[in-house]
Amino acid sequence: MEKKAAQYRELKKQKGVTLLEIIIVLGIIGIIAAGVVILAxxxxxxxxxxxxxxxxxxxxxxxxxxxxxxxxxxxSTSLAGITKAQLDADKAATSPSYPGPVLTMLKMGKLTSSEAFNNFSNEPFEIGPAGIGATADKPKGFYIAVNGLSQEECRNLISQTGSEWDYVETQVVAAGANTSYLVAPAISPAVAVPTLVMGVDPSGSIVKTLKKDTLTPDIITGSTVCTDQGSANAVILGSR
Incomplete structure (x- = not known):
C-alpha cells in the first residue's frame, strides 16, 4: 500500500509539473506573438x-x-476620400469629375494611380499652387500635402524629407479632409491664385520657407509642429 501511495504521489507531482510547463510555454508563445504583431x-x-x-x-x-x-x-478639385478605382475611371472619362494636376499627370503617363496615393490617409495626395513671394502672386510653385499622420510619422517625415524641399509646414488635417490651401482649377487662360506663399518668415507650424530654414530636431519636436495627438497631422511640402 505504501508503495502504491508513493507512486500515486509521484504521478500527481509529474502531472503538476506538466501543467506548469504548459502554462509557461503558453505564456512564452503569447509574448512572442505580441512581439511579432508589434514588429509587423x-x-x-x-x-x-x-x-x-x-x-x-x-x-x-x-x-x-x-x-x-x-x-x-x-x-485642383478635392480628392479627399477618392479611391484608386475612381482615379483610374476618371482617367478614361471624356468629362472627368476630378480635374487637376493628379489627373493630368495620370493621363500623360507621368504618374500611376499608386504613386498618386498617400498610404497613410488612403487617398490621393492633395497638390496645389503656391506663390514664391511674400504675397499671393503667380503660382510659380506648388505644394504636396501628406495628411493622416500620427505625431511620430509627421516628425519622421519632416526629418527625412524636409531638407529636400523649399517649404515645410504642418497642419491638422485628418484623412478625408483638405488643407486650408486647396484652390479650385482656374478656367483657361486664367491661372489659379495661390493661398500658400513660400516667401515668408518661418513662424509657428511653418518651419522652412524660401526666406529661411529653421529645421532642427528641437523645432521638429516642438509644441507648434505636428500638434495633433491622434492621426490627423499633415505635412505640407512646397517646391518652386
Whole structure:
C-alpha cells in the first residue's frame, strides 16, 4: 500500500509539473506573438513611410516636367476620400469629375494611380499652387500635402524629407479632409491664385520657407509642429 501511495504521489507531482510547463510555454508563445504583431505593425508603417517619400519625389519631378512651360501651376478639385478605382475611371472619362494636376499627370503617363496615393490617409495626395513671394502672386510653385499622420510619422517625415524641399509646414488635417490651401482649377487662360506663399518668415507650424530654414530636431519636436495627438497631422511640402 505504501508503495502504491508513493507512486500515486509521484504521478500527481509529474502531472503538476506538466501543467506548469504548459502554462509557461503558453505564456512564452503569447509574448512572442505580441512581439511579432508589434514588429509587423512597425514594418508596415516603415513601408508606408518609404512609399510616401518615394511617391512625393516622383510627383515633384512629374509636376516640374508637365508644367515647366505653363503659366504657373494649377489648382485642383478635392480628392479627399477618392479611391484608386475612381482615379483610374476618371482617367478614361471624356468629362472627368476630378480635374487637376493628379489627373493630368495620370493621363500623360507621368504618374500611376499608386504613386498618386498617400498610404497613410488612403487617398490621393492633395497638390496645389503656391506663390514664391511674400504675397499671393503667380503660382510659380506648388505644394504636396501628406495628411493622416500620427505625431511620430509627421516628425519622421519632416526629418527625412524636409531638407529636400523649399517649404515645410504642418497642419491638422485628418484623412478625408483638405488643407486650408486647396484652390479650385482656374478656367483657361486664367491661372489659379495661390493661398500658400513660400516667401515668408518661418513662424509657428511653418518651419522652412524660401526666406529661411529653421529645421532642427528641437523645432521638429516642438509644441507648434505636428500638434495633433491622434492621426490627423499633415505635412505640407512646397517646391518652386
Amino acid at each position: 505593425q512597425r514594418a508596415f508603417a516603415s513601408q508606408d513611410m518609404t512609399d510616401v517619400v518615394d511617391n512625393s519625389n516622383t510627383i515633384r519631378v512629374a509636376m516640374t516636367e508637365v508644367y515647366r512651360d505653363a503659366n504657373g501651376y494649377p489648382g
